[in-house]
Amino acid sequence: MPKKKTNKSAAKRLKFTATGKVRFHRAGLSHLLTNKSRKRKRNIRNSKVLLSPSETRRVKELLSS
Numbered sequence: 001m002p003k004k005k006t007n008k009s010a011a012k013r014l015k016f017t018a019t020g021k022v023r024f025h026r027a028g029l030s031h032l033l034t035n036k037s038r039k040r041k042r043n044i045r046n047s048k049v050l051l052s053p054s055e056t057r058r059v060k061e062l063l064s065s
Helices: 008-013 038-045 053-062
Strands: 022-025 048-050
Touching: 022 053
Parallel strands: none
Antiparallel strands: 022 048
């Protein structure tokens, strides 16, 4: 049976923490920033959000190398 390939697009967007949780960054901070409020931009920038446990199982399958 062949080896499983890592999904490279997922690997570039998602990182694992030391305890096995998955961290990702929120979208919306690349352009069209003038019509977004200061609070909204700050919250997007400071968000190191963790995935839910059910989504984490799916991500581990994508990133299994």
